[in-house]
Amino acid sequence: MITKKCLGCGIELQCEDKNKEGFVPEEKLWTQENLLCQRCYKIKNYGQNLTNNFSSEDYRKEVLQSVKKSDIILPIFDIIDFEGSFTDEVLDYLRDYNSIVLINKIDLLPDFIHPTEISNWVKARLAEEGIVPDDIAFVSAKNKYGVNGIIRKINNIFKNKKVRATILGVSNVGKSSIINLLLKDDRITTSKYSGTTLKSINNKVPDTQITIVDTPGLIPVGRVSDLISVESGLKLVPAGEISRKTFKLEENQVFMFDVFCRFKILEANSGYKTIFSAYSSKNVKFHVTHQERVSDLLKGDFFQILSKNEKERYFENKFVTKVIEVKENEELVIAGLGWINVKRGTLKVEIVYPEAVKVVVREAIFKSKKN
Ligand SMILES: Nc1nc2c(ncn2[C@@H]2O[C@H](COP(=O)(O)OP(=O)(O)OP(=O)(O)O)[C@@H](O)[C@H]2O)c(=O)[nH]1
Ligand SMILES: [Mg+2]
Known part of the structure; x- marks a missing residue:
């Protein structure tokens, strides 16, 4: 049949x-x-x-099958939720195959940042994992930026010969959106919801010898957005340029990243206060308060992304409290929510967050320009 x-x-x-x-x-x-x-x-x-009705295991198998048949893989990461998309599973593929790494959604970065500035940062992050890709491309499916460069880079490596390239990554990073641009045809279904592509899809890129394969998104873990409803999770995805606010706080002040996580300043530097910027979707409210106020703020209706019931469910997660030090030009990242960039001094904080969420300190994506 x-x-x-x-x-x-x-x-x-x-x-x-x-x-x-x-x-x-x-x-x-x-x-x-x-x-x-x-x-x-x-x-x-x-x-x-x-x-x-597909499980993460079904997706995993499907991706593996396609990757095995490919000449090169195109793993794709979301620059705004880099830690959420930089998963062990994707990194394992990168270790085993020739690759061009795609960094998508660069339209969401603040205007003052140029892709070349973040190129070294991405290379260093990959090198930390022992990975040296054949090339890196910065793209925006939304702005149609950098997409032709992908074809050029593939042809550079394979000298215009027949090649099968498979795009892979966690769900919602924009795999299908990029392929539609390569095909100059919106044939593949894309959506703001995860789990849109169900099976591998092969298409020939017009006027080339390249077969481009779309794959279903791998299911990531450790993002704040995974702990809340799909509709609320969408509010954590920036719809436009990411929001940034700068703070200079006193010892014992508490910084609240909406209701999702919070930290208390443990030690202010002698002589000057630490300066940091918080980055997140515009819907996320940043708020500075004192410890005594925290509990009322969490319970009340000051923070509005989650409904009362959803807040209650969110607080049923197991929370951990950790002391973390973030140095100048480093960032404290809360996967699926945002990050704190330390511009001056050292930020020593006691942070409270759900145990299931990936919280990491990394080198800053873009450094302050004062030096
Ligand atoms: N701002 C912005 N949004 C993007 C970009 N690329 C894709 N998106 C959005 O991201 C969402 C997911 O896009 P898809 O192309 O369906 O993502 P996918 O990786 O194929 O997702 P799955 O098939 O579920 O694994 C959609 O709402 C897109 O509009 C981009 O460059 N910038
Ligand atoms: Mg898709």
């Missing part, structure tokens, strides 16, 4: 079960080509969030 696949998500089409992935009405299945499954149709036309 010939199997047809959905153009938008790669799933095998079927006409037996309306409630299963890949459904199309029988008359369409046999008479039409280039079909979209019912799920893709609803996502594309009505922006619906439709769940599916």
Whole structure:
């Protein structure tokens, strides 16, 4: 029997079960080509969030199968949620295959930052993991920036010969959006919700010898957004340029990253106060207070991303308290939420956050220019 696949998500089409992935009405299945499954149709036309029955293990297997057949892989990271997308699973692939690393969503960076500034930072982060990619490309699917450069870089390596390149990464980093730009056709379904692409999708890039393969997103762990509802999680994804606010705090003041995490300043530097900037989606409220006020603020309606019920559920997570020191030109990152960039002095804090969330100190993506 010939199997047809959905153009938008790669799933095998079927006409037996309306409630299963890949459904199309029988008359369409046999008479039409280039079909979209019912799920893709609803996502594309009505922006619906439709769940599916695939597990992270299913996605993992599917990605592995495609990677095995490829000549080069294109792992993709989200510059705004770098730690959330820089997972061990993706790094393992990078160690084993030729690669061009794609850094997407650079449109969300503040205006004053140029991609060349962050290029060395990305190289250093990869080098820390023992990874040296063949090349790195900074792109924005939203602004259509840097996409042709991907083709150029592949052709440089393979001298315009036939090549199969597989894009991979965690869900929602923009894999399908980038491929649509390469194909100059919005054929693959994209959406703001995770888990849009279900199976690998092969397409030939027009006027080249390149077959580009889209894969389903790997499911990351350790992001604040994974602990809350999908709709609230979307509010943590910046819709435009990331918001930045600068602070100079006293010892014992508490900085609240909305209700999601908070830290108390333990030691102010003698002589001058530490200066830091907080980066996050514009919906996230930064607030400075004192310890006595924290509990009321968490319970009340000052912070509004989470509803009262959702706040209660969020606080059922196990929280940890840790002392962390962040030096000048380093950043304290809370995966899936944002980061704190220390511009002057050392920030010694006692931070409270859900144990399941990845919190790391890293070298700053962009350094202060005072030196
Ligand atoms: N700001 C911004 N948003 C982007 C960019 N690229 C993709 N997005 C958005 O990110 C969301 C996810 O895009 P997709 O292309 O569906 O992501 P994916 O990696 O294919 O996701 P899965 O198929 O679920 O793994 C969509 O809301 C896109 O509009 C970009 O360069 N900048
Ligand atoms: Mg996709």
